[in-house]
Amino acid sequence: MRVLIIGSGGREHALGWKIAQSAQLSQLYFAPGNPGCAHLGKCVDLPDLTSTLSFCQEQKIDLVVVGPEKPLVQGWCDHLRAAGIACFGPSKLAAQLEGSKAFAKKVMAETKIPTAKYQRFDAFDQACAYVKNHEFPLVVKADGLASGKGVTICQNEGEAVMALKEAMVDNRFGESGKVVVIEEFLVGREASFHVICDGKRGLALVAAQDHKALHDGNHGPNTGGMGTFAPSPFVTPEMEQVILEQIADPVFQYMAQQGSPFQGVLFIGLMLTWHGPKVLEFNVRFGDPETQVMMPLIESDLLPILYQSAQGQFEPDLDLKIADQRACVCVVCTAEGYPENPRSGDVIEPLPQNVEDGIVFHAGTQTNGEGKLVTAGGRVLGATAWRSDLDRARNAAYRLVEKVHFRGKYFRKDIGGHELNS
Ligand code: AMP
């Protein structure tokens, strides 16, 4: 099979790493990929949908796997499918589950999926009047995509009005903030749960946990994710069943009824509350850096699963097998200045190669004019290791982090640790 992966982050390197192990793979391309991906396949520059469509036709691509949310929300999968190219990822309409928080909330309300209570507003005055009589904390969310910056947890009316003004009046998020969702603040532990669907049936991946805050102990500003571990010990097999039956299946049924069956992966951002798991958000793609810890724990060949999802029909006996007795930890190494103003161009010393039960996934890296590997983004590399349990995996991942050297390297010291002890 000839496969094209779209995207350039750690997620795409991890997906490519797993797909490259498939006996069914004949050629792997990345657009644009990164220097880590370049070890697995060819990196090509396809800046838009038109060039992607032509490339797929010329190169007889059998499957496109779309990594990031933006092309999904823009409807690339509809265009690729219309041109006869199998594409792993949902339609434009189904991608609204991530592209519009108001849409996601409406689907959850109609299908009675457990989530925070909410109100949708498109007028600043009305939103302000609502928060006046409300208890705090509460959460203000820009409706559309905002690169992970559209959510503000507000402790009082002043903060809420400020968040509403930024989104609705100052247009900090452009069109994405013209509509906002204001919702109840949920208390609990977070977990990331992914389900791959062929439009009808869901196959669950291993539950993971992200660490979004910049500093140890969950302090400091929010980031794209400083590290992950899986499996999450807080998502029990019984809870997985509840998540599938009360959250994933109703979403898949709803989208099928709308004439837009969900083909791709639904990433359910959960808060595990005293009243059971509740949805914080839906994403319609693999999480980053969740993918980096999920891929090494999948025993099945992933490629036929992605292909059959893209074709809209899993074989009846298709299963997604997760390794038991194995845990994985990914520690993200970030560039100086991340998240506000990450510095690029710092030389990365040669990385450990052929690590046993581990890999350093590339994310924000680049090869410079002199052929040297340099930093080229906030989240630079993800030191990832898997072992028979979480403690061993964490120790192995941190040993790998010590072998990563570049000026300004920063990482959290408590990935997969703090959450368990708190
Ligand atoms: P989202 O992009 O909706 O996942 O929000 C980003 C982060 O904000 C989540 O990972 C949570 O840490 C936090 N968050 C979002 N919604 C809520 C909520 N209703 N209650 C508490 N925290 C929330």
Ligand code: GLY
């Ligand atoms: N790790 C969170 C995300 O991918 O959105």
